[in-house]
Amino acid sequence: MTDLLLRNVRPMGGTATDVLVVGGRIAAGPAPAGTPEEDGRGMLLLPAFVEGHTHLDKTTFHLPDWLVNEVGPRIEDKIDTEREWRARTGHDAGAASLAMAKAFLAAGTTRIRSHVDVDTSGGTTHVERVLQTREAMRGLQEIQVVAFPQSGILGRQGTESLLDAALAMGADIVGGLDPCAIERDPVKHLDVVFGLAEKHGKPVDIHLHEPGTMGAFSLDLILERTRALGMEGQVVVSHAFCLGDIPERDRDALLARMAALGVGIATTAPASRPVPLVAPCRAAGVTIFGGNDGIRDTWTPYGSPDMLERAMLIGLRNNFRRDDEVAIAFDCVSAAGAKGCGFADYGLASGARADLVLVEARSLAEAVVARPVRKLVVSGGRVVARDGALLA
């Protein structure tokens, strides 16, 4: 049992107080004699962060050489380039995901949803390797694995069986990908995805890059199946770019259906294209939360294991300038992320798992815009990192 007394900390930037941890959870009442203490020196206390959409297996974060990106502009270019690069280099998804997971932990993230590639080239290798990373991080960090058909299901015979195998070996969630634009047969694609979800009793998280009315049509089909299968609260749509470029009336009708069905949205808040805006989603009652997407991989050189940076980018994309708005950006990488991904026991209330971060900042907004070094990271009541570096 891990006990800890954090003295003189300011939860979410509020008044200084002490925070007690008993048996790895936040507790009320006076500290038992002999409880180990940390002096918080008036620092800002935050709940540890949630990465709601990344690809731990894809990163080149751990490699000695910089990967020069020369990829073409279309999504198909990026998919093909990645598969070829992997075959050529023998990319090790285990080393990649473990290095990335540790970097996330050092920067204060204790819960991660990672999409992990399943395809006919690599089979279930990436899933096996990321499941090993999940085991290696158990107790320190909770990792959800999405079996993700990055190269599509319908065009590559055998992918469905591989997804089935990945779910059988422990992947938590069924992934999907652009039912119209990539798969070119939305009904068949969604039948496979929801069929696997039903068979394994697992939730769904579908990448939906499709813009405009095409994306809205795919989303409509997803919602129809969510309702028909009684999967309320079990479906996430990642990206959902279409919600950023259809008429507001149509958007709001879709958001109302998503709210009623408990369908969440994972957003990376990219600056260069229309995206679902956070405020109307929240106003409609839809849980929208943040993630990096890939980090320094063959798709993109950007991204960071620092979820405060993602909060800043969400804030910038949504023109959140007021302190109360910046707090919403932070919510997207904390409480809303936990809710959207279904991570239990989250937060700063008594009874929550003691996953905590201390930073030197005067306010929550300053923590987001300045992204100061993590002075202390606590996971399950145990100090796991100081000054941005993991402890041994």
Added chain:
Amino acid sequence: MTDLLLRNVRPMGGTATDVLVVGGRIAAGPAPAGTPEEDGRGMLLLPAFVEGHTHLDKTTFHLPDWLVNEVGPRIEDKIDTEREWRARTGHDAGAASLAMAKAFLAAGTTRIRSHVDVDTSGGTTHVERVLQTREAMRGLQEIQVVAFPQSGILGRQGTESLLDAALAMGADIVGGLDPCAIERDPVKHLDVVFGLAEKHGKPVDIHLHEPGTMGAFSLDLILERTRALGMEGQVVVSHAFCLGDIPERDRDALLARMAALGVGIATTAPASRPVPLVAPCRAAGVTIFGGNDGIRDTWTPYGSPDMLERAMLIGLRNNFRRDDEVAIAFDCVSAAGAKGCGFADYGLASGARADLVLVEARSLAEAVVARPVRKLVVSGGRVVARDGALLA
């Protein structure tokens, strides 16, 4: 005369070499005996950065308390809130600008164009104070001061005389602001701005937030006056958001005129609204360069004296993923900034002023996306900062 030999550095990420500085300038040939040396340890060598559009006088960067932002959504809300906050707090534009300028220098920026407020409440006080900062930084950092009518000229009697006084006391550039949307009389506004430019023989830099066809109309009037007054190469349009939301054919027609007249664009690349994209501007031959706009002021909590962060945000906004594209984002905060603002003797070539930055990065793209600490900052051949901190 400042001499220096930087050993084992990789200019722009290229092959390791030595770089010699003689008399504060980059020089060719062997180092004279006794030249002081720095061991670059194979680090990436970059030309020191250029901040092409900021407001040094507005920042709260130097204040002990966090400024809670509760401002309304309209541009007029922000203008009024700022003027009222200043009157209430006795904001010190001298301390603010000096702290900000030093933070820029520590992070590797040796050239800054700062718009500085001139209005009937504060008179020319801000300009006077920032001119003091310019003097304090002379030799270390070159600061251009734009006399900027933040509250407009036409609605507040006396502003034109104040701008005239600010230019007489040493402001370098005549500012302007939204001739239609704020000033409501574009011809009269531009007559004042270009009249002052003609009288003082100084260039122009106009804030143009106006979207769509209204902004395009104002831009048209600006270009007309640039040509009529023979001010080729002497005019910058800041923001120019309209170029992001008019039809491409109309945009390209304006860009062609801007290129012919040498009219540049300063962009902050905001994520939350249409903006002029970098690639079509460059393709048309228009110099487009980057800046923060305000940093932690009453307008916004965002922004940073780290111009590599601005390069990253420009890259994200323009969907620059390839290494050769990320290099363009960097160009916006370096060579293109120097060209657009008219800062002389810029770059890494022999004869240029030795303003240099060393960072630990494997490539230029990594420097942009990872924004590593500045291991060394050199200004005019003199080492002025190490490990992100100014030397005494």
